[in-house]
Amino acid sequence: xxxxxxxxxxxxxxxxxxxxxxxxxxxxxxxxxxxxxxxxxxxxxxxxxxxxxxxxxxxxxxxxxxxxxxxxxxxxxxxxxxxxxxxxxxxxxxxxxxxxxxxxxxx
Amino acid sequence: xxxxxxxxxxxxxxxxxxxxxxxxxxxxxxxxxxxxxxxxxxxxxxxxxxxxxxxxxxxxxxxxxxxxxxxxxxxxxxxxxxxxxxxxxxxxxxxxxxxxxxxxxxx
DNA sequence: GCTTTTGTTGGCTATTTTACCAAAATAAAC
DNA sequence: GTTTATTTTGGTAAAATAGCCAACAAAAGC
Numbered sequence: 114x115x116x117x118x119x120x121x122x123x124x125x126x127x128x129x130x131x132x133x134x135x136x137x138x139x140x141x142x143x144x145x146x147x148x149x150x151x152x153x154x155x156x157x158x159x160x161x162x163x164x165x166x167x168x169x170x171x172x173x174x175x176x177x178x179x180x181x182x183x184x185x186x187x188x189x190x191x192x193x194x195x196x197x198x199x200x201x202x203x204x205x206x207x208x209x210x211x212x213x214x215x216x217x218x219x220x
Numbered sequence: 221x222x223x224x225x226x227x228x229x230x231x232x233x234x235x236x237x238x239x240x241x242x243x244x245x246x247x248x249x250x251x252x253x254x255x256x257x258x259x260x261x262x263x264x265x266x267x268x269x270x271x272x273x274x275x276x277x278x279x280x281x282x283x284x285x286x287x288x289x290x291x292x293x294x295x296x297x298x299x300x301x302x303x304x305x306x307x308x309x310x311x312x313x314x315x316x317x318x319x320x321x322x323x324x325x326x327x
Numbered sequence: 328g329c330t331t332t333t334g335t336t337g338g339c340t341a342t343t344t345t346a347c348c349a350a351a352a353t354a355a356a357c
Numbered sequence: 358g359t360t361t362a363t364t365t366t367g368g369t370a371a372a373a374t375a376g377c378c379a380a381c382a383a384a385a386g387c
Contacts, residue, residue: 122242122249128310130240134345135229138236142229151364164346166365176313185354185363193316195309202302203235206283209300241375258334271376273335292333292384 131175132196136160137168140189144178145197148190238282239303243267244275247296251285252304255297 132138136158143149143157155165169189172178179192191197239245243265250256250264262272276296279285286299298304 118246119242122245124314125245125307125310126240126242128313129236129245133233133237133240135226135233138229138232139225152362161347162364163348163366167345170365176316182354185361187364193309193313195312198309199306200232202300202305203232205302206235206300207231209283243375259332262334268377269334270336270378274375277335289384292331294334 128175128177131171131177132199134168136165137172140165140168140172141177141191141196142200144189144191145194148181148188150186150188152186154189235282235284238278238284239306241275243272244279247272247275247279248284248298248303249307251296251298252301255288255295257293257295259293261296 132141139158140154143154149157151162151166151169154169155162158165169178169180172189173180177192177196178189181188181190239248246265247261250261256264258269258273258276261276262269265272276285276287280287280296284299284303285296288295288297
């Protein structure tokens, strides 16, 4: 693979890697509904604040979320709402997999 | 996060994690054009066969690709062509980011 | 049967990721 | 100015990931 192409895919992979964690997917899903501050997300996730903060930092770096500082709180929101379409496609994929598995189980 | 929800997101995350690597993204892109055997992909990627094989194994486990054994060769193909839409969406996202960065640089 | 081609698996090391705690930063409230 | 609430950063240990080599497996050809 040539160098130029490699860079292209590294850049893309960064975004997918950011989505490759249950907690971060949950956060993206929630931010798809409405913006949320770190504290709220922390309560929903049920992990340490520092952990959630780092997850958000990663999402921010990948360009998937944006933030808005208001007072002591920082509100995060979805920068690319199209990621929600990803989820729909994924749902179909998983459904398809399950279907195949059932077919296999039933001979 | 309740247990049921956690499982849902772990399952999803597995797929995104599978896409979170430059080599695997490249492979998915190529399989989007046509099916390929491991040997071909290995040449294109330029890594050890065992490495490519493991990447393919991961993609297979996530449900993104399927395979068909013919003779000594194993041909892999894209199981969920909708992932190609992901790439388009991503392209838009990255473009948007670049735009913002330029705007920032130019004041 | 033996060799060749094509893929997978196991072993190993280096790197990355994750999650928690503690400590520091920042803005508001008193 | 000192506390309070919110968030980020640094440190650290455990777990996961990635890549190569060597060894093994399976099908095809001689």
